[in-house]
Amino acid sequence: MEKEFDFLVIGSGIAGSSFALKVADFGKVAVVSKDRLQETNTSYAQGGIAAVSSKPDTFAKHIKDTLIAGDGLCNKDVVEMVVREAPKQIDELIKWGVQFDTNTTGEYDMAKEGGHTEHRILHHKDNTGFEIQRVLSRKIKDHPNITVFENYFAVDLITQHHLGKLVRRSHDDIECYGAYVFDIESGHVHNFLAKITIIASGGIGNLYATTTNPHIATGDGIAMVSRAKGIAENMEFVQFHPTSLYNPGERPSFLITEAMRGYGAVLKGKNGREFMQKYDKRGSLAPRDIVARAIDNEMKIHGEDHVYLDCTYLDPEELRQHFPTIYEKCNSIGIDITSDMIPVVPAAHYLCGGIKVDGNGKTWINNLYAIGETSSTGLHGANRLASNSLIEAIVYADRAAQDALRHIKGITFKKGIPAWDESGTSHPEEMVLITQNCRELQQIFSYYVGIVRSNLRLKRAMDRLEIIYHETEELYKKSRLSVKLCELRNLINVGYLIIRMAQQREESRGLHYNIDYPPDSKKN
C-alpha cells in the first residue's frame, strides 16, 4: 500500500519528535517508530541537557570545553552555532511543557558534569530524557497534522535505484523519495512516499555485548543511508559510559549518571582505594574516555569484572532526593547507595560519528536529512562532551526544519515506485541462526573493537565479520522480512564501517584508542 506525506520522520526520540512538531503546521507528517513512541535512547537519558544560562558561564567556555573533549576533530563553526543556539531551543522545550528542576530561589538548578568547567546542565531529577520524551510524545500524538506509526520498521530508503537506475556513491544527484516501511503487526511492507525524509533513528549500542542503549539502537538509519550510497564518517568514535550498573544478564545496562560524580561520588577499586588520580589530575571528574579506559585497565590489572562508585559519605537524604531513580534501581537489587558502594562497569553508550550532514542536517542524498545521534554534524569530533547530545539533536531538528520548509515547495511525490518484492522468500527456518550471529557479533565488537583496540584485534574482527556478513546476506535473500534479521543486517553494516574507519585512523585520538599508536604519536 502507498502512503504520501510531506515529511516522513523515521524515529520518535528528541530529534524526530521535535522536528515533527516544528514542521507540522506546514504539511502532513508521518512519525514512524519501530517500537512504542517512548522506547528511545532519549527516554533513558538521565543527566541532562547542556546550555549556557547565566554568569559566570559564557558561550566561550562551553565552546572551549566542547573543543577540548573533541580532541582536535570538532568543526569549530558547528560548535559555536550549537552552543549559541542552545538557549533558544531550551526555551522552546520549556514552552512545550518540559519541566526542569529549579532551586530554592526559583532559578533553574544547573548541574556540572565531567569535562564541563561550569554548572550548565539543566535536568529533571535523574530522568531528564524521560521527561522530555513524555512531553514530546504527548504533543506529537495531539497534533492533527501528525500521524504516528508505532511498531513500523523502516527497512530501506527509496531512491532512483528502485526505478532501475544505477546509483553510485560518487553521484551527487541521488534523490530520496521516502522509505519502504514494514508494519510489524500485519507483516506488510508499505511504500511511504515523502517529499522530505528525515532519519532520526538514534544510536548503535546493540553492536556491543554491554550497552546502556535500549534494544531499538541498532544503527538502522546509518545502514539504510549507507546502502542508499550516502556517506557516514567518524564511525570509529564510540563512547563507552564508564559507569553502568554491574548487574550480569541485564540488558540494557542501567546507567549510573556522571552527575553522581559531579555531585561528589568517587571511583574505587574492590580494595576500597581511589584510583583515578593515577590516571588524571581531575580524578573521578576526568572526561568519560579517560575514566572508561582507567576502569578497563583497573579491571584488567586486578582481574575483576567491575569497580565501585562510592557515594556513601554524602548526605543520604539529599542523595535520595537528587537521584531517586538510581536509588530505587539499586535498592531493587539489594544495594542501598547511602551505605553500600555501587558496582559499576563501562558500557557502549553513544556514537559520535554517523551519517555525514551539513550545518542544516542535510545528507549527501537530496531531500534526505539526518538528525540526532544517527548523524555526524562535527559537534563532537573524536569525543562527546557529556550532555551535548540532547542539545545537538534539538538544535539540528530546528535547523533541518527551517531548511526543509525553505525547499519543500519545489519537490513533488515520485510516481511509479514499485511495491516491495517478497517473491521467492519464506519465513526463516531457524531463528537461532539470527540470534546466535547477533550474539557473536556483539562478542566480537566487545573484545576486539571496544575501549582499547589494536591493529591485530581490528583485523581479527573484520575477518570474523566477513563470515557473519555472508551468512546473513544469504539468509536475508531467501527470508521474509523480520525485524531481528533486518537489525542484524544493519548492525553488520554499521560494524563494517566502524572497523574500516578504525583501521584507517592510524593514531590514537579521542575515543579511538589503539595500542599500536600511543597517544603521543597523534598526528598534528
Ligand SMILES: Cc1cc2nc3c(=O)[nH]c(=O)nc-3n(C[C@H](O)[C@H](O)[C@H](O)COP(=O)(O)OP(=O)(O)OC[C@H]3O[C@@H](n4cnc5c(N)ncnc54)[C@H](O)[C@@H]3O)c2cc1C
Ligand atoms: C542511558 C542513557 C543516558 C543518556 N544520558 C544523556 C544525557 O544525560 N544527556 C545527553 O545529552 N545525552 C544523553 N544520552 C544520549 C541521548 O539520550 C541520545 O543521544 C539522544 O536521546 C538520541 O536521540 P535521537 O532522537 O537521536 O534518538 P533516539 O531517542 O534513540 O530515538 C530513535 C528512534 O528511532 C526509532 N527507530 C530506530 N530505527 C528505526 C527503524 N528502522 N524504523 C523505525 N523507527 C526506528 C526508534 O524506535 C526511536 O523512536 C544518554 C543515552 C543513554 C542511552
